[in-house]
Structure formats: C-alpha cells, structure tokens
Amino acid sequence: MTVDPSLAQLSDTLFSIAVALYSVAVVAFSAQLAFGRRPVRQLVPAGGGGATEEVPAAPPRSDRWGLLGLAFTVLGAVVHAGVLVTRGMAADRLPWGNMYEFATAVVLVGVVAYLVLAVRVPALRDIGAFVLAPVVLALVATGLFLYTETGPLVAALRSSWLAVHVSTAILGFGVFFVSGIASVLYLLKLRSDARGAGADGSILSRLPGAVTLDRVAHRTAVFGFPVWTFAVIAGAVWAESAWGRYWGWDPKETWAFIAWVVYAAYLHARTTAGWRGRPAAWVNVVGLAVMVFNLLYVNMVSTGLHSYGGLD
C-alpha cells in the first residue's frame, strides 16, 4: 500500500482549482446581489383601474449572475470531489483518514446540500454568496492549517467502520453546516426586517423571506439529526471493537454528545411555545459552533483516542 505521488500531487492541485472556482462563484453571487433587482415596488397601471400592483421587474440581468454563480459552484463541486477521489486513489483507501480530508469532505457535503436546495427552492439561489463565502474561507483555512501529506492509515482506522462512521459524520456535519448558515441568515433577516430595512436595497433585503430561511434551517436539521445520531451510534460500535468500550467520555465523544443534545434541543425548541423563532435559531447556531469546536479544538488541542488528525 504505497502512496502514488503523482496522484497525491494532482489532488493538491485540484484543491487549489476548487478554491479558485468557488471564489469565482462568490464573485458572481455577489454581483447578483449588487446588481440585483431591488425589491422596489414598481407602480404599474393595472387593468383599467389605475390601481398599483407589485410586479416582478423585467427579466433581471442579475439572474444571469446568479446562474453563473451556480454554474461555477457546480464546477467547483466536481473538482472538489476530484480532490477526494484522487487522494483516495493515491493512498488506496477512503479519503477521510485525517482532519484535512475530513474537513474537505464536510465542506463538499455542505456545497452539495446547498446545490440540492437551490435546485428545489429557487428562492434559495440568492443565498449563494452567503454559503460560498464561508465555504471558501473554510477551505482556505483547511488548506493552510490542516494540510496533511497523503499517507496510509494507522492500524486502528483500518476497519469497514471507517466508511460507515466517518462518512455519516461528514454527511451530518455538512448538512448542519448549511442549516447553521440558514439560521444565521434568518437572524440577520429578522433584525433587518425589524429595522424596516426591507425596501432600502440593502443586501439582506434580497435574501429569501425569514419564514423560508427558518424552514430551510429546520428541514436540513431534521435531515441531519438522524444522520448524526447514526454516526454517533456507529462510532460507539466501532469504539467497542477498536478501543475496548463503546463509550468512554473521550473528548471527541463528549463533544459529539453535546452537539447531539444541542440539536435535539433545537428540534424541541422549534415545537415549544416561547422558544420558536429567534431562540430556536440561536440554539441551531450554537449547535454549529459546537460542531466546529469539536472538529478544531478537540483534534488540535486536547489529546484523546480520536487524535488521528495527522497534525503533530
């Protein structure tokens, strides 16, 4: 099981290309926001009554920017997937054996989740800049701080549970990532709505409505929660065969549990009087913060059995 250096090299190159493509997408989405139709009420004589009516502006140029942004996002996602595929081929294993690969895969899931949502709910295309900008930041940070040479896996990771546990953790994390962004945008939108900034053409006013954002946040979390639950259970099953106990309050386990509890609280809060709306959204944001903390702090600072980060 030797590493193929040219494939490993290719993977690193693709990483840079993916970041570049996403950056172009951010520019295009920003252009969409900047030149976008302002939701100014246009006064149009309707019928013969002379009443005013709100009509959508003529086929907006901004939509072309939006489509361009989407196109670059799709291209970026394809190349991004290539990063992982070539890495996996280079080392002849699943490409999530260290933090660099894990983070790269999580961000990919986030991008794909956004794309799926954008296809199904066209209003969500408008949040492209707000998803892709954190994506670029996350990838650059991953490349700068978490980069690890392609290499073989340590013995404890050589198990089919790697595929089950880590891939579901990545899936859950990526979906929570999108959910968290939707809740942040929801909170921002509520604030701008409260200030009556609806029609002034500010960037926030072009976001989808608060209700849509809140619903996206909830529905993605509803998808992410069972996936995360499964990932934690699979992790426990794996720990039982690899470490001799299914649960030992190792820091990573503890924080996975904390995240699980926070997301359960979010789902509850959404259905509890007095917690709906703003407080619930904050719980979701805390959930995302916990997930990121778990990825960064627990791998880099604390030492536990999960220290497979590949950073020394």
Place this chain on the structure above:
Amino acid sequence: MTTTAPPRPAAAPQPPARPSAGARAWGLWLRWWRRLTAMRTAIVLLFLLALASIPGSLLPQRSLNQNAVRQYYADHPSLAPVLDRLWAFDVFGSPWFAAVYLLLFVSLVGCVVPRLAEHVRALRAAPPPAPRRLLRLPDSGELATPLPAPAALDVVEEELRVRRYRVVRRSGRDGSADPAGSSGMELSAEKGRLKETGNLLFHLSLLALLLGLAGGKLWGYEGSILVTEGRGFCNAFQQYDTHSSGALVDSEDLTPLCVDLVDFQATYEEDLTAASFTADITYGGPDDEGVPTTIGVNDPLRLDGDRVYVTGHGYAPRFTVTLPDGTAFTDVSAPFLPDDQATLASQGALKLPDLGAGAEDQLALEGFFAPTGLMQGGVLTSIDPRPLNPQVAILAYEGYLGLDSGLPQSVYSLDASQIERGRLTEVGGANLSVGETLTLPDGTAVTFTGVDQFAALQFSHDPGQVWVLTAAISLLTGLLALLLVRRERVFARAAPSPGGGTVLSVGSLTRGGGESATSFAELTGRLRAALDERSPTPSAPSPGGATPEPEVPPRDR
C-alpha cells in the same frame, strides 16, 4: 406544529374550604411534578446535561488518564484540590452530573408514560370530532356541489380512504342543532399515527439506553495488563496492572478465563505507519487446554459478555545477570513503556530483588530502550519502531528497592525516594547493543541478550452492552418514524346550501414538517374533480340560475 398539548393528569380536586395539610402538599407536589415533566424543563435539562459534560472534556479525567490529572496537580497546586473537591476530575461520575441525568430521566418518565397511555387509547379510538370552527384551521376551504349532503360526504370518504386515512362519519356536533337550524353531517379522518408511535419509541429507547448504560457501569469491570510473549494472565483483579470495576461487581465472581500470548506481530508501512497488530493467543478456563486464536486491533476476542483486546504493544529487553560468584539469572526481562508511538522509544526498569541474601543486595536497571538505536550527539535515540538494531541505555543501581515497604510503586520506574535517601545507589551505566555486557564495580555482569515483544491486553466485561445497542437501534427507528411520518387529520362538514345542493367545509391539520398547503390544495383539487364527476349534470345550473360557487381557495396562504 404542536397545536395540541399532551394531556396532563387532572388537577387535584381542591376541597372547598381549608385544604388539609396533606391536600396542600399533594397540590404542591403536583405543581412541581408538572413543571418537571414539561417539555420546556426537558430542554433546559438537556442543555444542563450538555453544559455539565463540558468540564469533563476540558479538564483531565481520572477515568481516562490518571497521569494527566497528576500533571494538572503539579501545574496548578492551589487550584487542583478545589476542583477536585467539585469532582472536576471525575465529572461523569460526579453527584451533580448524576443529578442532572436523573432529573432528566424522571422528567422523561413523567412525560412519556402519560403520553403512552394516551396513545394506546388513541390507537383504539376513532379520529376526534371535527372542530366547531372548521374554517379556522390553517388549511381549509369550502366546496359547493349540487349533490345531497350524504352523497357529498361519501365522495370525500372514498377519496380519503384511497389515501389510506381512517375515516369516521358523525351525524353532527353532539347531535345538537346548528345555529342555522339544520343538523350538519360531518366526517373526521386521520393518518400517520406512526409518528406518535415513533415519538414514544424514541423517548422510551432513550430511557432504556440510560438504564443499560447505568447497568453496564454498575456490573461491568475492566482490567489491563502487559503480557510478554510466552506468558499469560488469568482474569483476576490482583493480576492486572490497572483495573476498574462497577459498584456491584463481586471480585470473587469474575469470569474464570486465562489467556496466554503465544506470539505478537506488528507490521508497518514504508513510512512506518503502523499497519496492523496481531496477537496469537490461547484462551480457556484455568484448568482447560487453551483454544488458539488470533486477535488484533479492531478484532477482539469476544466471549459471552467478555472481550479481550489488544490495545498496544512494546518491547521487553532481556538481560542475563551473572553475579561475581557465578550465579546467573538468565534472560530476565521487563516491559519498557513506549514514550513515542512512532519510534517506540521506550523507558522502563528491571528490578531484581532476590539476588542475594540481604535486603540491601538488590539490583535494578533503569533506562531507555530503542528498537532501532542511533547515537546522536552521544545520546541514544530510536529511529524506527521495528527491532532492527535494538539498543539500551541503562543505569544500574544497587541497594534496597523498597518493594516491601508497603507503599505501592510503579513497575516501570524506580522509587525515587529510595535513591534520594541513599538506600539505592547508582553503580554504573552503559549503552549496550545485543550481546554486549556491562560489568559493575562489584564484578556483577549485566548482558543485554535480546528483546521480546509485549502486548497490552485489556479484559472488558460489560453486561449492558447488547442492551444498549438494541436501545440505540430502536431509538434510531423511532426517530426516523417521528421525523419522517406526518400526522394528518382531515375534517369535513356538509351543510345544505341556501340555494340548494351542499356546501362542504374541509379543513386539515398537519403535524410534522413539509408543505401542508400544497398537499391540501392537491386534496381539494381531487375532491372538486370527484364531486363534479358524481354530480347528475355537472354543468347544470343550480336552482335559481346561479352558477355553482367557485371553490374557495385555501385560506391563510
């Protein structure tokens, strides 16, 4: 989503005058009980549980790493004892952590049991009657049809049954007359009760999981031991290097099992990443012929309720000690603990208390072992975890080791206090390759003869494990039903229209995510079509010449 609150037990009947102390206490108790079992309390408790586990991940924990706790004591001598008194180094065994999860447990029981009873009743009961103000439901609308009321409801019923609703027809609210003067006919339909079943299964599984976890902790135990090739151990606490056991474990009662390590292999990738550890062992009862098997990382020996794991490995350098009088102790060895997993540079001590006659004639070797040694600037280091060129850097001590002083001491290092007190003195030191000898001033020869591998083995007994796994699987199943299934209720009421024919009011109530408005619009669309199909002459004008009322679009959109 929650438009109906889970029913609570009825309030305690208050006697009209001067409630007795007992009744007042009961009232107080009920009030607290209701507060504790409210969903809001559950959220707060969930958060508390999350908060409570944070110190457990930020501070060193005894259950994970005793040394880290000792280190913390050394680094923060004044803070550590205070934290210790707050159980900060045993968070997950602390009374306050237990208090939070016990409260959560009680809260869960309190909210699940009444709901369970309610759900069992609801499973047998018919869908609830239609609300009085049907058109106030979030999704509702009116449909006009020339059909008479019973026939119009027949159409609705058929349509709903096709969609797998359970349907009941009722003759009208409590049989009493409507304000309009004529008693309406109504219909209630329901599907998706699996959602509530899933909800209860989820919450009950959570309870079961907590019980399994606690049971496993109380009746479970764990022991770790380093075993050199060719040796073995039997399952008894005295034999283990470290062990921990639950409060209800009887140490007389451990599974009688012995394990011998026959051979250990570690293989490495080219870049020296550890690729696999495998241990060939034999196992069986103390008096049995051992059964041979191979265990490894991710592949423990599983017996009924017990498991044996390989958790690590290392080297045990072998020495032959020859006393001046010619007495030889051949190939004595002790495991040296790896400091660095990448190169297996290790440290350890070999204690020989029984060399001579007196208590002061003891010998010990303490030092450093490198499986592939390299001298760098006069210091021995290891550059490879494989035993390609084993070397040791040892210091020899003679004197009193303090093994029988009554105080426990580490097998992997010498008792520093004996050295400080001068009862144990350094008498020589050398870097040795295999076959080389260090001769001490008194003529004792210490020869480095080779190296054995040892495996770190762990014996675990957790009777709750299968139970916990089962609970986890049913928890996930319940969760999926809870989150994916939508509970939908549809109500319809038929009233004669003033102009002849019937006006159907239709409303629906959905619990669970998703777009309820679109599916309701789709349902009413189908109903419209089906009603028109059944009408004697769909295009016939109603009496009075008015065209049939257009469908009122669903409100609230």
